[in-house]
Amino acid sequence: MTQGERIPDEEWRTIVGNVPLVSVDLVVQHEDSIALGKRANDPAKGEWFVPGGTVQKHERLDDAVHRIAEEELGVTVEIERRLGVYEHFYDVADADVADGKHYVPIGYLVTADSRATETDDQHADLRWEPTPVDTDDLHPYVRAYLVDAGVATDAA
Secondary structure (H helix, E strand, O other): OOOOOOOOHHHHHHHHHHOOEEEEEEEEEEOOEEEEEEEOOOOOOOOEEOOEEEOOOOOOHHHHHHHHHHHHHOOOEEEEEEEEEOOEEEOOOOOOOOOOEEEEEEEEEEEEOOOOOOOOOOEEEEEEEEOOEOOOOOOHHHHHHHHHHOOEOOOO
């Protein structure tokens, strides 16, 4: 299997069922707003979430950030800073496994070269939220990113 090649479903179920997934999640800013995509699939289906995805084998983290910004939003980004390492636990998964999904995402604050208007098939909708963002109605995992990035109303 080479980098970028899709993992067959049976192998993906084995991976999701047995190991945490390393991923990058992006707080994408353009001017005075942040991109949020409405998740179209599990986990967190129906939630407004930051763009993100799993890191591929032999892919550097910074390269994953740029790939995901391009794939999910069609934009080029500049990395401002790494926000930190997080833990996400979900009771459900896109793969047929009984105990859900476990991610170890690395959060990044990035600046987009333009404002995306469309997103990939993982998202049902896209919105640009003016900063500072009111995080009251957002998923707790998203809230943590926005607070750490300093773009939330409750950011210290």
